[in-house]
Amino acid sequence: MSKTVITSSGNTLTSKFDKRFGRAEFFCLLDEATGQTSFIANEFKDANHGAGTKAAEFMVEQQVNKIISGDFGPKAKELLEKFDVQMVILQEELTIQAIVDRISKK
Amino acid sequence: MARRISPRKVVAPPSFIGFKPYGVITENTDSVELLYEEYEALKLADYDIMNHQEASKLMGISRPTFARIYESARRKIALALVEAREIKTSYGNAWMEKNWFVCNDCLARFTIPKNITARTCPVCHSFNIALLNV
Numbered sequence: 001m002s003k004t005v006i007t008s009s010g011n012t013l014t015s016k017f018d019k020r021f022g023r024a025e026f027f028c029l030l031d032e033a034t035g036q037t038s039f040i041a042n043e044f045k046d047a048n049h050g051a052g053t054k055a056a057e058f059m060v061e062q063q064v065n066k067i068i069s070g071d072f073g074p075k076a077k078e079l080l081e082k083f084d085v086q087m088v089i090l091q092e093e094l095t096i097q098a099i100v101d102r103i104s105k106k
Numbered sequence: 107m108a109r110r111i112s113p114r115k116v117v118a119p120p121s122f123i124g125f126k127p128y129g130v131i132t133e134n135t136d137s138v139e140l141l142y143e144e145y146e147a148l149k150l151a152d153y154d155i156m157n158h159q160e161a162s163k164l165m166g167i168s169r170p171t172f173a174r175i176y177e178s179a180r181r182k183i184a185l186a187l188v189e190a191r192e193i194k195t196s197y198g199n200a201w202m203e204k205n206w207f208v209c210n211d212c213l214a215r216f217t218i219p220k221n222i223t224a225r226t227c228p229v230c231h232s233f234n235i236a237l238l239n240v
């Protein structure tokens with residue numbers, strides 16, 4: 001069962017990929033088996049500190065297997081590594097749809 | 107269905123991409139593919155002079171598995187020497203702690219946690235991946 005998160009600047013598939021992890025606007029949840037997506041607002045994005053750590057903890061709680069973002073802070077990295085969550089870094093300007101398509105094209 | 111291969115821990119990848127024979131009388135264009143874990147097994151046993159028990163523990167695999175990988179490494183090296191073939195290193199089933207990979211097709215950079223057995227890009231599924239920090 002593969003649960004993937006893509007950091008997103010909005011809550012639709014046409015939204016731009018958000019390169020921030022802890023301070024991303026939304027998290028796009030993708031079920032790689034079915035191709036279904038849903039969006040959740042990032043409630044930690046305005047946290048004074050530790051947005052990355054809080055977001056990472058949330059991912060672990062949600063049993064996310066893979067996270068696609070533009071960068072991960074050292075604390076988030078450490079936590080995600082410990083819980084065997086795969087981290088993926090993309091530097092391109094893409095829409096969420098484009099990333100989903102790339103993953104779905106097996 | 108393909109058999110699930112347990113990841114083999116490799117402390118350090120080989121410091122080269124390949125080996126090439128020189129002064130060859132009859133050229134053999136077929137190369138030998140040496141996997142990282144085979145390199146590691148050979149190194150532990152014949153360079154670090156470790157016994158198979160210790161070496162298998164270090165690689166996180168059973169002793170029989172270690173023996174099989176080690177044997178395969180030796181045969182490949184012998185084949186390369188005798189038939190003057192080039193040796194190319196390949197990622198195989200190794201995993202390294204705190205290492206990042208890059209996909210040569212879509213340029214995604216990523217980690218491979220130890221619970222993932224696939225050695226492919228998590229975005230475009232390409233097999234054309236390489237270690238980032240070699």
Ligand SMILES: [Zn+2]
Binds near residue numbers: 214230232
């Ligand atoms: Zn790729």
